[in-house]
Amino acid sequence: MDREIPFMDLGRQYREHKKEFLDAVEKVCEETAFSGGKYVKEFEQSFQEYLGAKYSAGVGSGTDALFLAVKALGIGPGDEVIIPANTFIASAWGAVHAGAEPVFVDCTPDTWEIDASKIEEKITEKTKAVVGVHLYGQPFDFDGVKKIADRHHLYVIEDCAQAHGAEYKGKKAGTLGDIGCFSFYPGKNLGAFGEAGAVVSDNKQYIDEVNRLKDHGALRKYHHDVVGYNMRMDGIQGAVLSVKLKYLDGWNEKRRRIAARYRAEIKNPAITFQSVPPFVLPVCHLFEVQAKHAEDFIAYLQEKGIRCGRHYPLPCHLQKAFHGLGYKKGDCPQAEKLAENCVSLPMFPELTEEEISYVIDCCNGYTE
Ligand SMILES: Cc1ncc(COP(=O)(O)O)c(C=O)c1O
Numbered sequence: 001m002d003r004e005i006p007f008m009d010l011g012r013q014y015r016e017h018k019k020e021f022l023d024a025v026e027k028v029c030e031e032t033a034f035s036g037g038k039y040v041k042e043f044e045q046s047f048q049e050y051l052g053a054k055y056s057a058g059v060g061s062g063t064d065a066l067f068l069a070v071k072a073l074g075i076g077p078g079d080e081v082i083i084p085a086n087t088f089i090a091s092a093w094g095a096v097h098a099g100a101e102p103v104f105v106d107c108t109p110d111t112w113e114i115d116a117s118k119i120e121e122k123i124t125e126k127t128k129a130v131v132g133v134h135l136y137g138q139p140f141d142f143d144g145v146k147k148i149a150d151r152h153h154l155y156v157i158e159d160c161a162q163a164h165g166a167e168y169k170g171k172k173a174g175t176l177g178d179i180g181c182f183s184f185y186p187g188k189n190l191g192a193f194g195e196a197g198a199v200v201s202d203n204k205q206y207i208d209e210v211n212r213l214k215d216h217g218a219l220r221k222y223h224h225d226v227v228g229y230n231m232r233m234d235g236i237q238g239a240v241l242s243v244k245l246k247y248l249d250g251w252n253e254k255r256r257r258i259a260a261r262y263r264a265e266i267k268n269p270a271i272t273f274q275s276v277p278p279f280v281l282p283v284c285h286l287f288e289v290q291a292k293h294a295e296d297f298i299a300y301l302q303e304k305g306i307r308c309g310r311h312y313p314l315p316c317h318l319q320k321a322f323h324g325l326g327y328k329k330g331d332c333p334q335a336e337k338l339a340e341n342c343v344s345l346p347m348f349p350e351l352t353e354e355e356i357s358y359v360i361d362c363c364n365g366y367t368e
Pocket residue numbers: 061062063064087088090091133159161162182183184185195196197
Protein backbone atom coordinates (compact mmCIF):
# COMPACT_ATOMS: atom_id res chain seq x y z
CA MET A 1 0.00 0.00 0.00
CA ASP A 2 1.70 3.19 -1.12
CA ARG A 3 -0.98 5.80 -0.58
CA GLU A 4 -3.14 7.21 2.18
CA ILE A 5 -6.49 8.90 1.68
CA PRO A 6 -7.64 10.30 5.01
CA PHE A 7 -11.26 10.24 6.04
CA MET A 8 -10.89 13.93 6.88
CA ASP A 9 -7.84 16.22 6.88
CA LEU A 10 -8.26 19.48 8.77
CA GLY A 11 -4.59 20.30 8.19
CA ARG A 12 -5.14 21.08 4.50
CA GLN A 13 -7.71 23.78 5.31
CA TYR A 14 -5.53 25.18 8.09
CA ARG A 15 -2.47 25.48 5.88
CA GLU A 16 -4.43 27.11 3.05
CA HIS A 17 -5.77 29.90 5.28
CA LYS A 18 -3.13 29.88 8.02
CA LYS A 19 -2.25 33.57 7.92
CA GLU A 20 -5.85 34.72 8.11
CA PHE A 21 -6.60 32.35 10.99
CA LEU A 22 -3.52 33.31 12.99
CA ASP A 23 -4.09 37.04 12.42
CA ALA A 24 -7.60 36.62 13.83
CA VAL A 25 -6.31 34.69 16.85
CA GLU A 26 -3.59 37.27 17.43
CA LYS A 27 -6.13 40.09 17.54
CA VAL A 28 -8.09 38.30 20.26
CA CYS A 29 -4.88 37.79 22.24
CA GLU A 30 -3.74 41.39 21.81
CA GLU A 31 -7.12 42.61 23.01
CA THR A 32 -7.39 39.83 25.63
CA ALA A 33 -10.99 39.29 24.50
CA PHE A 34 -10.85 35.66 25.59
CA SER A 35 -14.30 34.83 26.94
CA GLY A 36 -17.41 36.06 25.15
CA GLY A 37 -16.94 39.70 24.12
CA LYS A 38 -16.55 41.55 20.86
CA TYR A 39 -15.41 38.68 18.62
CA VAL A 40 -18.20 36.37 19.77
CA LYS A 41 -20.75 39.17 19.22
CA GLU A 42 -19.37 39.83 15.72
CA PHE A 43 -19.66 36.17 14.86
CA GLU A 44 -23.20 35.91 16.27
CA GLN A 45 -24.23 38.85 14.11
CA SER A 46 -22.75 37.49 10.88
CA PHE A 47 -23.95 33.94 11.55
CA GLN A 48 -27.57 34.97 12.16
CA GLU A 49 -27.45 37.15 9.03
CA TYR A 50 -26.03 34.26 7.01
CA LEU A 51 -28.84 31.97 8.19
CA GLY A 52 -31.61 34.53 8.02
CA ALA A 53 -32.39 34.14 11.74
CA LYS A 54 -33.30 37.08 13.95
CA TYR A 55 -31.26 36.15 17.05
CA SER A 56 -28.36 33.92 18.01
CA ALA A 57 -26.21 33.07 21.00
CA GLY A 58 -22.70 31.67 20.84
CA VAL A 59 -22.21 28.89 23.39
CA GLY A 60 -19.55 26.42 24.46
CA SER A 61 -20.43 23.43 22.23
CA GLY A 62 -23.22 21.81 20.25
CA THR A 63 -24.12 19.76 23.30
CA ASP A 64 -24.43 22.98 25.34
CA ALA A 65 -26.58 24.43 22.55
CA LEU A 66 -29.02 21.52 22.70
CA PHE A 67 -29.17 21.60 26.49
CA LEU A 68 -29.69 25.36 26.67
CA ALA A 69 -32.34 25.21 23.93
CA VAL A 70 -34.29 22.55 25.83
CA LYS A 71 -33.99 24.59 29.06
CA ALA A 72 -35.01 27.84 27.31
CA LEU A 73 -38.18 26.11 26.12
CA GLY A 74 -38.98 25.24 29.74
CA ILE A 75 -38.61 21.48 29.26
CA GLY A 76 -37.42 19.44 32.23
CA PRO A 77 -38.20 16.59 34.64
CA GLY A 78 -41.45 14.77 33.88
CA ASP A 79 -41.33 15.74 30.18
CA GLU A 80 -40.55 13.61 27.15
CA VAL A 81 -38.67 14.60 24.01
CA ILE A 82 -38.81 12.68 20.72
CA ILE A 83 -35.39 12.04 19.16
CA PRO A 84 -34.30 9.94 16.16
CA ALA A 85 -32.56 6.68 17.03
CA ASN A 86 -30.10 7.20 14.18
CA THR A 87 -28.00 10.15 15.28
CA PHE A 88 -24.98 11.07 17.34
CA ILE A 89 -25.83 10.57 21.00
CA ALA A 90 -25.47 14.28 21.81
CA SER A 91 -28.80 14.90 20.04
CA ALA A 92 -30.32 13.25 23.13
CA TRP A 93 -28.05 14.78 25.78
CA GLY A 94 -29.84 18.14 25.74
CA ALA A 95 -33.12 16.60 26.88
CA VAL A 96 -31.42 14.13 29.22
CA HIS A 97 -29.26 16.74 30.97
CA ALA A 98 -32.34 18.93 31.43
CA GLY A 99 -34.00 16.01 33.25
CA ALA A 100 -36.43 15.01 30.48
CA GLU A 101 -36.79 11.51 29.03
CA PRO A 102 -35.65 10.84 25.46
CA VAL A 103 -38.09 8.82 23.36
CA PHE A 104 -36.45 7.29 20.30
CA VAL A 105 -38.06 7.08 16.88
CA ASP A 106 -36.90 5.08 13.85
CA CYS A 107 -35.52 6.56 10.62
CA THR A 108 -36.89 6.07 7.10
CA PRO A 109 -35.46 3.29 4.92
CA ASP A 110 -34.44 5.69 2.13
CA THR A 111 -33.44 9.11 3.54
CA TRP A 112 -32.15 7.56 6.79
CA GLU A 113 -33.51 10.62 8.64
CA ILE A 114 -36.23 10.74 11.32
CA ASP A 115 -39.41 9.00 10.09
CA ALA A 116 -42.22 11.53 10.63
CA SER A 117 -44.83 8.78 10.20
CA LYS A 118 -43.47 7.01 13.31
CA ILE A 119 -43.65 10.00 15.64
CA GLU A 120 -47.34 10.09 16.49
CA GLU A 121 -47.41 6.62 18.07
CA LYS A 122 -44.69 7.79 20.51
CA ILE A 123 -46.50 10.90 21.71
CA THR A 124 -47.93 10.90 25.25
CA GLU A 125 -49.32 13.68 27.41
CA LYS A 126 -45.73 14.20 28.63
CA THR A 127 -44.27 14.89 25.18
CA LYS A 128 -43.07 18.48 24.78
CA ALA A 129 -40.76 18.57 21.76
CA VAL A 130 -39.25 16.79 18.78
CA VAL A 131 -35.52 17.09 18.13
CA GLY A 132 -35.12 16.74 14.36
CA VAL A 133 -31.56 16.10 13.22
CA HIS A 134 -30.32 17.22 9.80
CA LEU A 135 -28.09 14.19 9.77
CA TYR A 136 -25.05 13.91 7.47
CA GLY A 137 -25.80 17.51 6.41
CA GLN A 138 -29.12 16.67 4.76
CA PRO A 139 -32.32 18.32 6.02
CA PHE A 140 -34.90 15.94 7.48
CA ASP A 141 -38.59 15.91 6.47
CA PHE A 142 -39.38 19.18 8.22
CA ASP A 143 -42.94 19.59 6.93
CA GLY A 144 -43.80 16.03 8.00
CA VAL A 145 -42.43 16.61 11.50
CA LYS A 146 -43.94 20.10 11.82
CA LYS A 147 -47.42 18.87 10.89
CA ILE A 148 -47.43 16.37 13.75
CA ALA A 149 -45.74 18.82 16.14
CA ASP A 150 -48.43 21.42 15.45
CA ARG A 151 -51.23 18.89 15.88
CA HIS A 152 -49.89 18.02 19.35
CA HIS A 153 -48.56 21.46 20.35
CA LEU A 154 -44.93 20.34 20.45
CA TYR A 155 -41.82 22.42 19.90
CA VAL A 156 -39.50 21.51 17.03
CA ILE A 157 -35.82 21.77 17.97
CA GLU A 158 -33.43 21.47 15.03
CA ASP A 159 -30.10 19.76 15.60
CA CYS A 160 -27.99 21.41 12.89
CA ALA A 161 -24.63 20.19 14.14
CA GLN A 162 -23.91 18.63 10.73
CA ALA A 163 -25.84 21.05 8.54
CA HIS A 164 -24.32 24.56 8.42
CA GLY A 165 -25.74 26.17 5.30
CA ALA A 166 -28.04 23.28 4.32
CA GLU A 167 -31.43 24.32 2.95
CA TYR A 168 -34.96 22.94 3.05
CA LYS A 169 -37.29 24.44 0.45
CA GLY A 170 -35.00 27.47 0.22
CA LYS A 171 -34.73 28.11 3.97
CA LYS A 172 -31.56 27.49 5.93
CA ALA A 173 -31.45 24.67 8.47
CA GLY A 174 -31.76 26.25 11.89
CA THR A 175 -34.47 28.69 10.84
CA LEU A 176 -37.26 26.18 10.25
CA GLY A 177 -38.35 25.17 13.74
CA ASP A 178 -38.68 26.97 17.07
CA ILE A 179 -34.99 26.91 17.84
CA GLY A 180 -31.85 25.71 16.02
CA CYS A 181 -28.70 24.25 17.58
CA PHE A 182 -25.27 24.22 15.97
CA SER A 183 -21.96 22.60 16.82
CA PHE A 184 -18.68 24.08 15.66
CA TYR A 185 -16.64 21.07 16.70
CA PRO A 186 -13.42 21.22 14.61
CA GLY A 187 -14.46 18.54 12.11
CA LYS A 188 -17.81 20.14 11.27
CA ASN A 189 -18.42 22.00 7.97
CA LEU A 190 -17.93 25.19 10.00
CA GLY A 191 -15.43 24.14 12.65
CA ALA A 192 -13.75 26.13 15.42
CA PHE A 193 -10.24 25.71 16.81
CA GLY A 194 -11.71 23.85 19.76
CA GLU A 195 -15.20 23.47 21.21
CA ALA A 196 -17.99 25.90 20.29
CA GLY A 197 -21.68 25.98 19.41
CA ALA A 198 -24.62 28.32 18.82
CA VAL A 199 -28.36 28.55 19.36
CA VAL A 200 -30.46 30.50 16.85
CA SER A 201 -34.11 31.53 16.85
CA ASP A 202 -36.55 34.19 15.72
CA ASN A 203 -37.86 34.29 19.28
CA LYS A 204 -35.94 36.85 21.36
CA GLN A 205 -37.16 35.40 24.63
CA TYR A 206 -35.54 32.02 23.92
CA ILE A 207 -32.20 33.57 23.02
CA ASP A 208 -32.29 35.90 26.04
CA GLU A 209 -32.85 32.85 28.20
CA VAL A 210 -29.97 30.96 26.55
CA ASN A 211 -27.72 34.00 27.12
CA ARG A 212 -28.76 34.19 30.75
CA LEU A 213 -28.32 30.47 31.46
CA LYS A 214 -24.97 30.21 29.66
CA ASP A 215 -23.52 33.05 31.76
CA HIS A 216 -24.18 31.91 35.33
CA GLY A 217 -27.85 32.78 35.21
CA ALA A 218 -27.10 36.50 34.92
CA LEU A 219 -27.93 39.02 32.23
CA ARG A 220 -26.48 41.73 34.52
CA LYS A 221 -23.06 40.97 35.98
CA TYR A 222 -23.22 39.48 39.53
CA HIS A 223 -27.03 39.49 39.51
CA HIS A 224 -27.97 35.83 39.24
CA ASP A 225 -31.70 35.50 38.59
CA VAL A 226 -31.67 31.74 38.09
CA VAL A 227 -29.33 28.81 38.60
CA GLY A 228 -26.95 29.11 35.66
CA TYR A 229 -24.03 27.48 33.90
CA ASN A 230 -20.74 28.45 32.34
CA MET A 231 -21.38 27.62 28.69
CA ARG A 232 -20.00 30.68 26.92
CA MET A 233 -18.14 30.74 23.62
CA ASP A 234 -14.43 31.66 23.68
CA GLY A 235 -13.32 34.82 21.90
CA ILE A 236 -10.76 32.87 19.84
CA GLN A 237 -13.51 30.59 18.55
CA GLY A 238 -15.69 33.56 17.59
CA ALA A 239 -12.82 35.18 15.68
CA VAL A 240 -11.83 31.98 13.86
CA LEU A 241 -15.45 31.19 12.99
CA SER A 242 -15.95 34.68 11.51
CA VAL A 243 -13.01 34.02 9.15
CA LYS A 244 -14.30 30.57 8.24
CA LEU A 245 -17.90 31.67 7.68
CA LYS A 246 -16.76 33.59 4.57
CA TYR A 247 -15.56 30.33 3.03
CA LEU A 248 -18.44 28.09 4.16
CA ASP A 249 -20.53 28.26 0.95
CA GLY A 250 -17.48 27.52 -1.19
CA TRP A 251 -16.48 24.57 1.00
CA ASN A 252 -20.05 23.23 0.96
CA GLU A 253 -20.11 23.48 -2.84
CA LYS A 254 -16.92 21.44 -3.02
CA ARG A 255 -18.45 18.82 -0.74
CA ARG A 256 -21.53 18.64 -2.98
CA ARG A 257 -19.30 18.17 -6.04
CA ILE A 258 -17.48 15.29 -4.35
CA ALA A 259 -20.82 13.73 -3.36
CA ALA A 260 -22.10 14.14 -6.93
CA ARG A 261 -19.05 12.32 -8.28
CA TYR A 262 -19.44 9.49 -5.75
CA ARG A 263 -23.11 9.13 -6.67
CA ALA A 264 -22.56 9.23 -10.42
CA GLU A 265 -19.45 7.10 -10.64
CA ILE A 266 -19.73 4.45 -7.91
CA LYS A 267 -21.61 1.68 -9.64
CA ASN A 268 -21.55 -1.30 -7.37
CA PRO A 269 -24.75 -3.13 -6.39
CA ALA A 270 -23.23 -3.86 -2.97
CA ILE A 271 -23.25 -0.13 -2.15
CA THR A 272 -26.43 1.93 -1.60
CA PHE A 273 -26.81 5.71 -1.25
CA GLN A 274 -28.99 7.89 0.92
CA SER A 275 -31.87 9.28 -1.17
CA VAL A 276 -32.04 13.06 -1.51
CA PRO A 277 -35.46 14.73 -1.94
CA PRO A 278 -35.42 17.38 -4.70
CA PHE A 279 -36.33 20.26 -2.36
CA VAL A 280 -33.31 19.93 -0.05
CA LEU A 281 -29.85 21.36 -0.52
CA PRO A 282 -27.53 19.15 1.51
CA VAL A 283 -24.08 20.20 2.69
CA CYS A 284 -22.64 16.68 2.69
CA HIS A 285 -20.99 16.76 6.09
CA LEU A 286 -20.64 13.00 5.83
CA PHE A 287 -21.00 10.83 2.76
CA GLU A 288 -22.71 7.80 4.22
CA VAL A 289 -23.39 4.65 2.22
CA GLN A 290 -24.81 1.29 3.15
CA ALA A 291 -22.68 -1.66 2.22
CA LYS A 292 -23.33 -5.35 2.60
CA HIS A 293 -20.74 -6.70 5.05
CA ALA A 294 -19.69 -3.18 6.09
CA GLU A 295 -16.73 -4.32 8.20
CA ASP A 296 -15.31 -6.31 5.25
CA PHE A 297 -15.81 -3.31 2.96
CA ILE A 298 -14.01 -1.03 5.42
CA ALA A 299 -11.15 -3.53 5.79
CA TYR A 300 -10.89 -3.78 1.98
CA LEU A 301 -10.70 0.03 1.64
CA GLN A 302 -8.21 0.20 4.50
CA GLU A 303 -6.01 -2.26 2.57
CA LYS A 304 -6.12 0.20 -0.33
CA GLY A 305 -5.08 3.05 1.98
CA ILE A 306 -8.55 4.61 2.22
CA ARG A 307 -9.72 5.57 5.69
CA CYS A 308 -13.46 5.39 6.42
CA GLY A 309 -15.75 6.09 9.35
CA ARG A 310 -19.06 4.69 10.61
CA HIS A 311 -21.96 6.98 11.57
CA TYR A 312 -23.20 5.39 13.70
CA PRO A 313 -22.45 1.76 14.51
CA LEU A 314 -24.84 1.57 17.49
CA PRO A 315 -28.16 3.46 17.45
CA CYS A 316 -29.10 5.65 20.42
CA HIS A 317 -31.87 3.40 21.77
CA LEU A 318 -29.44 0.48 22.17
CA GLN A 319 -26.70 2.48 23.90
CA LYS A 320 -25.81 1.27 27.40
CA ALA A 321 -26.34 4.80 28.73
CA PHE A 322 -30.07 4.35 28.01
CA HIS A 323 -30.33 0.79 29.22
CA GLY A 324 -32.74 1.87 31.95
CA LEU A 325 -35.32 3.05 29.40
CA GLY A 326 -36.08 -0.52 28.38
CA TYR A 327 -35.44 -0.44 24.64
CA LYS A 328 -34.50 -3.66 22.90
CA LYS A 329 -33.27 -4.84 19.52
CA GLY A 330 -36.05 -4.64 16.97
CA ASP A 331 -37.59 -1.43 18.39
CA CYS A 332 -36.14 0.75 15.58
CA PRO A 333 -35.39 -1.73 12.77
CA GLN A 334 -34.29 0.78 10.11
CA ALA A 335 -31.83 2.48 12.44
CA GLU A 336 -30.51 -0.92 13.46
CA LYS A 337 -30.03 -2.00 9.84
CA LEU A 338 -28.20 1.25 9.10
CA ALA A 339 -25.98 0.80 12.12
CA GLU A 340 -24.97 -2.59 10.77
CA ASN A 341 -24.33 -1.46 7.19
CA CYS A 342 -23.19 2.17 7.41
CA VAL A 343 -19.83 3.28 6.05
CA SER A 344 -18.66 6.89 5.68
CA LEU A 345 -16.40 7.50 2.69
CA PRO A 346 -13.71 10.22 2.77
CA MET A 347 -15.38 13.63 2.63
CA PHE A 348 -13.75 17.03 3.07
CA PRO A 349 -13.57 19.99 0.65
CA GLU A 350 -9.84 19.69 -0.03
CA LEU A 351 -9.96 16.14 -1.44
CA THR A 352 -8.30 16.22 -4.87
CA GLU A 353 -9.98 14.99 -8.07
CA GLU A 354 -7.36 12.27 -8.28
CA GLU A 355 -8.08 11.12 -4.71
CA ILE A 356 -11.81 11.08 -5.40
CA SER A 357 -11.21 9.00 -8.55
CA TYR A 358 -9.13 6.54 -6.56
CA VAL A 359 -11.86 6.13 -3.91
CA ILE A 360 -14.43 5.58 -6.69
CA ASP A 361 -12.25 3.00 -8.47
CA CYS A 362 -11.67 1.11 -5.24
CA CYS A 363 -15.40 1.14 -4.39
CA ASN A 364 -16.16 -0.21 -7.85
CA GLY A 365 -13.56 -2.94 -7.38
CA TYR A 366 -15.15 -4.23 -4.18
CA THR A 367 -16.77 -7.66 -4.34
CA GLU A 368 -18.75 -9.07 -1.46
C1 LIG B 1 -25.81 15.44 15.25
C2 LIG B 1 -24.96 16.03 16.34
N1 LIG B 1 -25.56 16.59 17.41
C3 LIG B 1 -24.84 17.15 18.39
C4 LIG B 1 -23.45 17.17 18.38
C5 LIG B 1 -22.73 17.72 19.54
O1 LIG B 1 -21.88 18.77 19.25
P1 LIG B 1 -20.58 19.06 20.14
O2 LIG B 1 -19.58 17.97 19.88
O3 LIG B 1 -20.11 20.40 19.67
O4 LIG B 1 -20.99 19.09 21.56
C6 LIG B 1 -22.79 16.60 17.27
C7 LIG B 1 -21.34 16.61 17.11
O5 LIG B 1 -20.51 16.26 17.81
C8 LIG B 1 -23.55 16.00 16.24
O6 LIG B 1 -22.99 15.44 15.18
